[in-house]
Amino acid sequence: MKTVVLKFGGTSVGSIDRIKNVARIISSYKRKKMGVIVVSSAMSGTTNELIKKTKELSNSFDAAEYDVLLATGEQATCALIAGRLKHLGFKARSWMSWQLPIITEGPYSSSRISKINKGKILSFMKSGGIPIITGFQGINLENRITTLGRGGTDASAIMLAKYFNTDACDIYTDVDGVYTTDPRNHSKAKKIHKISYDEMLEMASLGAKVMQPTSVQDAKLNNINFSVKSSFQKKKGTLITAVKKTFSNQIITGITSTKNNSKVTIVGVKDRPGVAAAVFKPLSLNQINVDMVVQNISLNGKETDLTFTIKSEDVKKTEKIIKQNKKISFRKFTYDNNVSKVSIIGVGMITTPGITYRMFQALASKKINIMVISTSEIKISVLISNKQIKKAVAVLHREFKLD
Numbered sequence: 050m051k052t053v054v055l056k057f058g059g060t061s062v063g064s065i066d067r068i069k070n071v072a073r074i075i076s077s078y079k080r081k082k083m084g085v086i087v088v089s090s091a092m093s094g095t096t097n098e099l100i101k102k103t104k105e106l107s108n109s110f111d112a113a114e115y116d117v118l119l120a121t122g123e124q125a126t127c128a129l130i131a132g133r134l135k136h137l138g139f140k141a142r143s144w145m146s147w148q149l150p151i152i153t154e155g156p157y158s159s160s161r162i163s164k165i166n167k168g169k170i171l172s173f174m175k176s177g178g179i180p181i182i183t184g185f186q187g188i189n190l191e192n193r194i195t196t197l198g199r200g201g202t203d204a205s206a207i208m209l210a211k212y213f214n215t216d217a218c219d220i221y222t223d224v225d226g227v228y229t230t231d232p233r234n235h236s237k238a239k240k241i242h243k244i245s246y247d248e249m250l251e252m253a254s255l256g257a258k259v260m261q262p263t264s265v266q267d268a269k270l271n272n273i274n275f276s277v278k279s280s281f282q283k284k285k286g287t288l289i290t291a292v293k294k295t296f297s298n299q300i301i302t303g304i305t306s307t308k309n310n311s312k313v314t315i316v317g318v319k320d321r322p323g324v325a326a327a328v329f330k331p332l333s334l335n336q337i338n339v340d341m342v343v344q345n346i347s348l349n350g351k352e353t354d355l356t357f358t359i360k361s362e363d364v365k366k367t368e369k370i371i372k373q374n375k376k377i378s379f380r381k382f383t384y385d386n387n388v389s390k391v392s393i394i395g396v397g398m399i400t401t402p403g404i405t406y407r408m409f410q411a412l413a414s415k416k417i418n419i420m421v422i423s424t425s426e427i428k429i430s431v432l433i434s435n436k437q438i439k440k441a442v443a444v445l446h447r448e449f450k451l452d
């Protein structure tokens with residue numbers, strides 16, 4: 050018997066009608082005599098609502114209780130899906146992660162699955178049952194509930210596919226595949242039929258919300274092929290896999306943008322060894338993720354400016370940490386909350402010269418100022434003003450023949 054993991058995201062289970070629709074999709078796999086493992090997210094908006102409640106109670110809400118609370122959303126949808134399937138005459142039941150259990154490692158809110166106990170699910174499936182498993186959650190070795198980071202049901206799906214060694218893993222969402230750029234923000238975005246793990250990982254990490262970055266990393270590490278499909282339209286989706294057949298003229302695969310970035314500049318730090326480390330160590334100890342970094346070349350050999358980007362929500366905390374840092378001296382701390390990162394991604398970049406120039410030229414043609422640049426083998430990112438994102442994505446999409 051062929052087996053498959055079916056993952057349903059928040060929008061796909063976002064209302065009673067949509068739960069009915071999900072049950073229909075599940076039953077279509079059962080009709081093909083497949084063994085099905087379902088994993089579901091919370092209804093869209095639920096997790097955000099829960100987070101809001103914790104913020105109203107404390108600005109440093111207990112990490113363990115935070116995960117206990119956030120995990121409740123998935124419990125509700127799994128029960129609803131299982132209940133609907135039973136109504137339709139199927140053998141189904143919900144399983145919370147702790148009931149298997151799904152074991153995780155790492156800190157609360159960003160744990161990773163390290164083991165899935167399969168026994169109960171396998172015997173339930175053997176008897177024809179459809180298990181509906183909560184995504185996004187697990188338990189740690191202290192027997193406490195953990196969560197896998199925002200969008201973490203994607204990681205649950207990939208790891209279920211790994212542990213149960215299923216034949217397929219279908220990620221059902223509200224778009225019918227991975228597009229060259231977010232189809233909600235650019236009408237000329239095109240569906241990508243097949244994309245490599247590496248490109249998908251870059252796209253996810255650089256702002257394409259469609260897959261959680263960690264889940265793509267898990268898929269790559271374990272060589273799990275998966276498809277992204279729409280739960281609303283019956284269309285062929287996107288296959289994410291190890292190899293990619295590209296058209297020879299296709300250099301760039303996708304374009305992404307991020308929101309809520311801030312650019313911080315520390316003006317007049319001493320230009321000597323150890324200063325950058327002294328600036329960034331306390332930030333890292335406080336879980337502040339620093340992204341793009343530039344240090345200007347100092348003119349007098351004594352002082353320089355250090356610029357870096359962080360999430361906007363971390364600006365105040367960063368300012369406090371920098372200003373209290375006795376290991377550094379500087380003249381001024383400034384920040385700009387109205388910046389975004391736009392990136393072009395494609396393995397074709399490795400073998401094609403001149404991509405950086407074409408990107409900068411295209412942006413310049415629309416009078417878009419570049420503040421910070423960062424590159425890797427298969428991506429180029431630039432920091433620009435928030436207001437110019439739409440324009441930047443559009444001009445780059447055209448420049449790299451993705452329209």
Ligand code: ADP
Pocket residue numbers: 057058059060061090200221222223224226227228229230231232233256257258259260303
């Ligand atoms: P789910 O709740 O199913 O997990 P998400 O909201 O996490 O769904 O991800 C789907 C969304 O990702 C889409 O609605 C789309 O707006 C967004 N998205 C961003 N970039 C892309 C892209 N390149 N291709 C497809 N969708 C994208």
Ligand code: ASP
Pocket residue numbers: 058059090091096097122184185198199200201202203
């Ligand atoms: N419900 C969780 C979230 O909103 C997990 C998920 O949807 O994948 O982040």
Ligand code: MG
Pocket residue numbers: 058200203258259260261
């Ligand atoms: Mg998601």
